[in-house]
Amino acid sequence: MKNIIQKALFHTALTAGAMACCAQASALDYQGYFRALAGSNSSHGGASCFQLAGALAKYRLGNECEVYGEFWLGQEVAKADDGAVFNANIMLSYYSANASSKSEADLPQIYVQGDKIPELNNGSVWLGRKYYKREGLGANDFIYWSGRGFGGGIQDVMVGDNLKFSYALLRKDNLVATTSGLLPATGALADNGSNSATRHDFQLRGIPTNPGGSLELGLSFIVKDAKGNDKQSADTLHSGYGATIQHRQTGINGDGENKFALQYGTGPGTGGADQAIGAIGNLSDDKNISRLRVVEGLYTQFTPRLGAELVAIYQKDKGFTPEHTVLGVAENKVWTSLGGHLVYGISRRFKIGMDLGVDAIRPDEGPTRRMTKFTIAPTISSGMGLNARPDLRLFYTYAKWNDAARHAADSAAPGSALSSTGAFGAAKSGSMIGVQADVCF
Known part of the structure; x- marks a missing residue:
């Protein structure tokens, strides 16, 4: 992956001379996002996050063990007298399963877009990856x-x-x-x-x-x-x-x-x-x-x-026929999820975040697996609003699951929090306390 990014950036440098005609372009625009979590679980181990096997998502607050960031750069490269505007865009991303693990970098977005095109009734046209x-x-x-x-x-x-x-x-x-x-x-x-x-x-x-x-x-x-x-x-x-x-x-x-x-x-x-x-x-x-x-x-x-x-x-x-069935990924099942995220501002710079989510997987064959996850997070923030950032959180997360969820995790995700080979062993509940930074800029 590192070599891919180096080659992409090298190619960009080689073509810089060809963009000399764009000297009139405006200043570089940028946006960014990242989050980072550190925690300890109730079994005296490191951060352990909770997701039910077969559910395509998990409730986020106090439950994102990875370090992740996205950094977007955009440059207006041409502006025509008829109002059309052309921009070059690139996004770099960074992912690490935890603070000490191997990291991965990528280019999830790299594209050129033209906006306010008269021939498209002021619509846009784009090419690349976005x-x-x-x-x-x-x-x-x-x-x-x-x-x-x-x-x-x-x-x-x-x-x-x-x-x-x-x-x-x-x-x-x-x-x-x-x-x-x-x-x-x-x-x-x-x-x-x-x-x-x-x-x-x-x-x-x-x-x-x-x-x-x-x-x-x-x-x-x-x-x-x-x-x-x-x-x-x-x-x-x-x-x-x-x-x-x-x-x-x-x-x-x-x-x-x-x-x-x-x-x-x-x-x-x-x-x-x-x-x-x-x-x-x-x-x-x-x-x-x-x-x-x-x-x-x-x-x-x-x-x-x-x-x-x-x-x-x-x-x-x-x-799905038996030969196509993969537990937790491809199986005949019904997944239901119900949850919510609440934020209440105590003062201008202090708020309380709460998160409650209930997931259930009912396969055509076998028992229903269930998991409930709850988080409370006292937070120092730039504002009281739910979307105000940055957030500097202290959190406590608790999850509870049934036997069917543990057995499914043993097959679909051995070593995960819900499995018997994970941090909590044969237990059907576990918790984590930690800190997390979450920022957009």
Whole structure:
């Protein structure tokens, strides 16, 4: 990974002379985010975080053991007299499972974008690798609708007075052998043996429904590799699709909003190990494999002192045959999740964060596995609001799970907090106390 980044930066330096014509560009823009946690668990070990096997997300507060950062740089490289603006963008990311473990760096975004293009009715055009139209839930960092990969497209092209149309062509192949952005390959593309695939993503947003409310529609077609590779022949690979209908309500107590989404995908359009339906999942999944999901997410600052994020998820996966079943990853099951994150400001610089989440996995065969996680976090912050940053937290996290959750973790995630080979052994509960920094800039 280090060599990849060095080569990318070296190539950028080589082409600097070719950009001399952009001397009129504005100053460099930048944004950043990072978090870092240190803690000790109730078994006198290091930080141990809690996630139920089969759940695609976990509740975040006091439950993110890794050190992670993203640093984005953007440069306006050209501005035309008709209003069109062109920007070059790059994001560097850093990940370490804990403060003392090996770290990984990456370029999750590197793209060029043109905005306010008259020929696109003031829409945008882009090429490269970017976070494309991501929708997520903050309390558990669940990115349920997303497009990412190498590709390009047109974005937010006005249709009439309210509607915005976007189209993206995204590639996942052995040059980009991962859904997550990390190397070696992880997630769906690791399962695919780096077989290539093409995603055609269509979105229409801004359909008015009620004051402050609108519908957003998405349809993603996954087209399989026609040739396959030396590990999988073409006749074992499949195409698929994913569809999303979302209602967005804005202006709740000011900047608050509510999102309600209904999603359905088949074959690789389920997303597989990826959170997002419509992302490229496992190409060996056929049309009988499906994923149905309902998502509800509310964010609001009720008062200057009290803010909240509320989450509800229902997901049903079905169609897996025994040879395709992988416990915790690909199995016929129903996942339900209900939780919330509350922040109450005691004073201008001191607030209390609280987090409660309940996850359950009900497989077609076998007992239901459950986990409940609770965190309380006294915090020194720049403000009382839920999204005020930076946050300097002292936290206590407690989790409780059942026998079925422990047995599943033994198979799906040995050594994890819930497994009998993890920090808490045969116990069905555990806790952690620690500190965490969380900052955006």
